[in-house]
Amino acid sequence: MSTRVKMILILTLFASISGGVLSIVYLFSSPLIEANLLEELKKSIFLVVPNAKDYDEKVIDEITYFECRDESGSTVGIALPARGNGYQGVIKLMVGLTPDLSRITGIKVLEQIETPGLGGRIGEDSFQNQFKGVQTEPAVEYVKNREPEKDTEIQAITGATISSRSIVSIINKNIQMLKDAL
Amino acid sequence: MADTKSGDINTGNKSFSEFIKGFWKENPVLVMLLGMCPTLAVTTSAINGLTMGLAVVFVMTGSSVIVSLVRNIVPKQVRIATFVVIIATFVTMVDLFLKAFLLDLSKALGPFIPLIVVNCIILGRAEAFASRNSVWLSLVDALGVSFGFTVTLVFLGGIREILGMRTFFGMSVLGEGFEPWVIMLLPPGAFITLGFMLGAKNLIDRKMKERKKY
Amino acid sequence: MANEQNSLILSTSPHIKSDESVRKIMLSVNITLVPAAAFSVYQFGLYTLLLYAVSIATCLVSEYVVVRLRKRTFTLNDGSALVTGILLVMVLPPRFPAYGVVLGAFVSIVIGKQIFGGLGNNIFNPALIGRAFLAATYPVHISQWILPRMSAAAVSGATPLAGMKFDGIVTPFSDLFFGTVSGSIGETSAILLILGSLYLLMKKYIKWRIPASIFVTVIVLGEIFHLINPAKFPGPVFHLFAGGLMIGALYMAADMVTSPITKKGCVIYGCAIGLLVIIIRLFGGLAEGVMYAILFMNAFVPLINRATKPRIFGTGVNHEY
Numbered sequence: 001m002s003t004r005v006k007m008i009l010i011l012t013l014f015a016s017i018s019g020g021v022l023s024i025v026y027l028f029s030s031p032l033i034e035a036n037l038l039e040e041l042k043k044s045i046f047l048v049v050p051n052a053k054d055y056d057e058k059v060i061d062e063i064t065y066f067e068c069r070d071e072s073g074s075t076v077g078i079a080l081p082a083r084g085n086g087y088q089g090v091i092k093l094m095v096g097l098t099p100d101l102s103r104i105t106g107i108k109v110l111e112q113i114e115t116p117g118l119g120g121r122i123g124e125d126s127f128q129n130q131f132k133g134v135q136t137e138p139a140v141e142y143v144k145n146r147e148p149e150k151d152t153e154i155q156a157i158t159g160a161t162i163s164s165r166s167i168v169s170i171i172n173k174n175i176q177m178l179k180d181a182l
Numbered sequence: 183m184a185d186t187k188s189g190d191i192n193t194g195n196k197s198f199s200e201f202i203k204g205f206w207k208e209n210p211v212l213v214m215l216l217g218m219c220p221t222l223a224v225t226t227s228a229i230n231g232l233t234m235g236l237a238v239v240f241v242m243t244g245s246s247v248i249v250s251l252v253r254n255i256v257p258k259q260v261r262i263a264t265f266v267v268i269i270a271t272f273v274t275m276v277d278l279f280l281k282a283f284l285l286d287l288s289k290a291l292g293p294f295i296p297l298i299v300v301n302c303i304i305l306g307r308a309e310a311f312a313s314r315n316s317v318w319l320s321l322v323d324a325l326g327v328s329f330g331f332t333v334t335l336v337f338l339g340g341i342r343e344i345l346g347m348r349t350f351f352g353m354s355v356l357g358e359g360f361e362p363w364v365i366m367l368l369p370p371g372a373f374i375t376l377g378f379m380l381g382a383k384n385l386i387d388r389k390m391k392e393r394k395k396y
Numbered sequence: 397m398a399n400e401q402n403s404l405i406l407s408t409s410p411h412i413k414s415d416e417s418v419r420k421i422m423l424s425v426n427i428t429l430v431p432a433a434a435f436s437v438y439q440f441g442l443y444t445l446l447l448y449a450v451s452i453a454t455c456l457v458s459e460y461v462v463v464r465l466r467k468r469t470f471t472l473n474d475g476s477a478l479v480t481g482i483l484l485v486m487v488l489p490p491r492f493p494a495y496g497v498v499l500g501a502f503v504s505i506v507i508g509k510q511i512f513g514g515l516g517n518n519i520f521n522p523a524l525i526g527r528a529f530l531a532a533t534y535p536v537h538i539s540q541w542i543l544p545r546m547s548a549a550a551v552s553g554a555t556p557l558a559g560m561k562f563d564g565i566v567t568p569f570s571d572l573f574f575g576t577v578s579g580s581i582g583e584t585s586a587i588l589l590i591l592g593s594l595y596l597l598m599k600k601y602i603k604w605r606i607p608a609s610i611f612v613t614v615i616v617l618g619e620i621f622h623l624i625n626p627a628k629f630p631g632p633v634f635h636l637f638a639g640g641l642m643i644g645a646l647y648m649a650a651d652m653v654t655s656p657i658t659k660k661g662c663v664i665y666g667c668a669i670g671l672l673v674i675i676i677r678l679f680g681g682l683a684e685g686v687m688y689a690i691l692f693m694n695a696f697v698p699l700i701n702r703a704t705k706p707r708i709f710g711t712g713v714n715h716e717y
Contacts, residue, residue, distance in 0.1 A: 007260045014252075014264050018271040025275050032282035040285070087681060111289075116346070116367040118535040144562075159539045161562065162681055361495075365532035374507065 048096025048106035049077035061181040075099050080178055081110075084170035087162040089113040091122070095171055097136070101179060104140070107131045107171065119163030127164075130154040131171075139172045197322045204326025210303040211334040211376075212383045217303045220294045221335060222372040228351050231339030233287045235332025237280070237295055239325070241272040242304050246312040246324035253313045265308045266299065273298045303331060334379070341375050342366045418515070421601050421652070422475030428592035429482050429647070435588050436581045439544035440490035444581050447485045450494050454501035455481035462510040476515045480504050483523035483647060486582025487640060487687065488530065490542050496534050500526035520694045521654050524687050531687075541578045555579045556638040558683040566630050572637035583640040593646040605662035606655055607645040611636060613670025621678060629678055641673065644686035654694045661697075661704040669693050 045066050046052050052068035059065075066079040078101065082093045091112045096105040109123045121127055134140055135151040142156045142164050143149075156164035210216050217238075225231045245268045256264050277295045280288035288295065298304065307327055312320040340350055346366030348356040365371045437445050459477040484504055485497065504526030512518040531538045541555055556567035556577050571577050575585025583589075596602045618632030635641065649655060649669055656665045669689045676685025 003257055003259065007257045010256055011260050011263060011267075014267050018267050021271060022274055025278055029278040029282040033278070036282065036285045115364065115535060117362065117364040159536045361493075361534065363499075363533040364535055365529060368532055370529075370532060377511075 044094040044108045044110060045079040045096075047108050048094050049079050050096075050105060051076050052079075055079065060178075063178055063181050065178060077105055078178075080174055082170050082174035084166065084173060086112060086114050086122075086166040087119050087160075088115065091166060091170060093167070093170060093174075095174065097175070101175060101182075102135065102137060104131045104134045104136060104171070107167075109167075114160070114163045119157070119160040121157050121160060122163050122167055127157060136172075136175050140168050142168045197319065200319060200322045201326035204323050204328075205330040205333075208327070209330040209334060209383070210327050211331060211338075212380055214303075216306065217301050217331065219297065220301065221338065222369065222376065224291050224294050225335055225339035225342055225372060226367050227290075227343040227347070227349075228336050228340040229287070230290055231335035231337075232332065233280075233284070234291060234294065235328070235335045237276045237291075238298060238301070238304070238331050239328040240276055241269060241298055242307065242324045242328040243321060244272045245269045245304060245308055246320045247317055249308045249312040250315060250317045250320035256313075261313060262305075262309065265305060265313070269304055269308065270299045303327060338372070338375055338379065341379075342371055346371060418474045418476065422479055424596060424599065424601060425479050425647070426475060426482065428595050429479075429486070429582075431592055432582050432585055432588040432643075433482060433486065435575065435585050436486065436490075439546060439575065439584065440542065440581055441545070444485070444490055447488070447492065447494060447497050447581070448482065451485045451497050451501045452478060452481035454498045455484075455505050458502050458505040459510070462506055463514070466510070466514075468514065474515065476509075477505060480509070480522045480526075483582075483643075484526045486643060487523065487527050487580045489538060489540055490544075490581050491540055492530075492537055493534075496530055496537060499533065500530040503529040516653055518653055519697070520691055521648050521651050524648055524691050524694075527687055528691060543578055544576065544584065546576045547578070555683065556634075557677065560630050560634070560638070561677070561683045564627075566634060567638065569633050569637065572634070577638075580640060583643045586637045586642045589642045589646055596646075601652070602646065602650040603655065603662050605659060606650040606666045609663045609666025610641070610645040610649060610670045610673075613667045614641065614674060617671065617674040621674070635674065635677065639677075639684045640686040644673075644690055645669075648686075649690045649693075654697060656697050656700045656704065658701060658704040658706065661700040664700055664704065665693055665697065668696070 042055075045055055045068065049068040051070050053071050055066040055068045057064065058067055064081060066081075067075055068077045068079060070076045077099055078097045080095045080097060082095050083090055085091070089112070091114075092110040094108045094110055096107065097103065098105060107128050109128065112120065112123060114120045114122060130148070131140075131154060133151075134154060137152075139152065141150070141153050142161075143153050144156050144161060145158070146155070148155055154164075154168070204210075208214060211218075211221050220234055220238075224234050245265070248268050249265055252264070273296060276298070277288075280291070280295060307324060311323045315323070343366075344350050344355055345363045348354060348360055348362055363371070366375070433448065437448075455477040481501055481504075484500055488497065488500070504522040507529070508520060508522030508525030509515065509518045541558075554563070554565075556565075556572060556579065559565035559567065567577055573586050575588070577584055593602060593607075597604050614635050615632040618630070618635040621629040622631045630638075645666075649666065656662050669686075672689035672692060673685050676682055676688060682688075
């Protein structure tokens with residue numbers, strides 16, 4: 001057998017075995033992986049929209065959002081996945097809104113790589129809870145070094161203005177995009 | 183190619199010295215300075231370092247054994263391609279396993295698990311050792327190198343976690359009075375800690391040498 | 397035997413006879429820093445005196461310990477650790493915790509200087525290494541400002557640069573010049589720093605080309621951006637006297653060890669620092685960029701030295717005759 005033929009045969013053999021083994025592993029792991037991702041999505045949706053028991057995934061103009069229902073089946077809110085740039089990298093959020101999009105019912109930071117202990121504190125509950133009940137009209141705003149006064153205001157984290165500002169602008173931008181689409 | 187026969191299984195001494203060689207004398211991180219990318223990037227906590235290390239242990243022992251098994255039937259022109267296919271298979275298995283059972287860790291390690299495929303340590307051991315030694319010796323070598331990698335990463339991650347978050351494997355070890363050093367969780371913290379670890383390794387080696395002399 | 401050694405010194409050329417020594421230069425630097433340091437204690441209270449003491453003590457102890465570990469004997473009394481100790485405190489906020497200063501001083505001496513082989517071998521300015529380490533370690537403390545005793549502003553504790561960047565407030569020139577503004581402990585009074593460094597410039601302990609080229613670059617670029625958009629970008633005078641530019645340009649960028657040795661090199665180095673300062677201040681996420689600008693250019697000093705090495709007379713390619 002010439003070397004060339006042997007090379008091709010051997011490489012093909014290995015690739016096939018590898019493919020075979022991996023498809024078996026994938027077959028067993030993929031249901032688990034999907035369940036994991038779904039579980040995480042559900043958790044974040046139900047966290048930002050209180051009273052939600054079930055949801056429908058909707059897509060409009062390439063914007064995905066989740067319409068949430070309570071036990072009786074009436075719509076109690078909308079969960080909107082949002083993303084944008086932070087101080088150091090992409091921030092991913094889940095934003096909960098009232099059905100008419102006028103108020104925020106809660107937010108959850110899903111992914112962020114801000115400076116730990118500083119911008120990273122956007123992931124803390126004390127920051128995220130500020131958004132509960134905040135008005136989205138005309139826009140969410142942030143204030144520094146003082147308590148919020150208006151219904152549209154939240155307080156920025158001391159020393160992490162840029163990360164706080166990023167969250168606010170991501171929320172505003174994504175809500176606006178959804179409003180325009182609806 | 184030097185081919186050692188199955189008699190090696192009985193020469194426990196040689197196996198042990200191969201293990202120590204990979205674990206300490208030629209420690210992949212502290213001596214060869216290979217695999218720096220995962221070493222520096224994921225070791226923000228001890229658990230991340232441990233998971234990364236164990237993933238490498240699995241991939242390395244698996245691929246070294248297979249590479250050693252097939253070393254005589256693979257033509258040398260395609261050996262690297264074959265080794266990469268073997269390594270990639272094991273890496274994908276680890277990746278899927280983590281996603282299915284340990285989602286949080288899988289997220290924390292991010293792209294660095296799939297990137298084990300291109301980790302120089304593994305391909306280096308496959309090419310330099312497993313492809314020219316018996317299965318048993320390859321296994322011992324892989325275990326030595328990969329556990330050397332794991333222990334180093336746990337140390338690195340542990341030091342960074344203790345100083346950066348006051349915890350070790352999530353358990354609180356430093357009191358409230360200690361203000362965490364945020365820098366330890368950032369890239370410079372990884373470089374500084376690794377630098378001190380390299381220094382410590384050399385210091386220990388020098389002391390051991392001096393003691394041998396007397 | 398001892399007598400013979402004293403009477404006959406054998407060495408290769410060049411034979412330079414000068415009464416300058418590292419110790420003498422470093423002591424001069426220390427003395428010229430005293431006015432600004434004293435002013436800072438008056439402005440920000442006795443707590444800063446404690447910080448100076450802690451920093452100097454930590455620097456000297458660390459230096460002593462490392463020198464003993466490395467089995468060297470000559471660097472402790474040359475006064476360079478003292479300079480580092482004072483400069484480190486001068487670029488920190490007034491209420492920085494004392495344990496943080498201990499850590500910073502330790503890092504300055506050990507990681508910033510001794511790991512590279514001690515004074516003369518360090519690539520980066522040790523005090524700035526300590527400051528950079530602290531900025532990443534305690535990001536909250538490093539941005540906490542207080543009002544000085546003699547203060548022009550009444551309420552805001554923000555530094556002039558932060559006020560300009562985030563709120564669009566321009567601090568008047570006279571406040572910046574005399575130092576009646578908030579800021580790092582020793583950076584606020586431009587006039588005292590200038591007066592102090594005049595002596596060093598006279599004695600040629602500072603290579604005048606470095607601060608001069610930094611100032612010129614900052615003025616020119618500041619003016620250009622000010623002309624483009626006066627509402628958004630402050631004028632060149634503001635850039636010159638606000639923040640840490642004075643202390644950075646006069647005492648840190650011009651540090652003998654970490655700056656280029658050639659004249660042309662000094663100009664390149666200074667202009668690059670000025671450019672980086674303006675870029676970070678106007679377009680970066682931080683309000684102040686002097687520290688990172690200097691550290692960044694420190695890394696290029698060996699390269700600059702090599703690129704600007706003068707041709708030795710009688711060598712090199714010259715076919716014109």
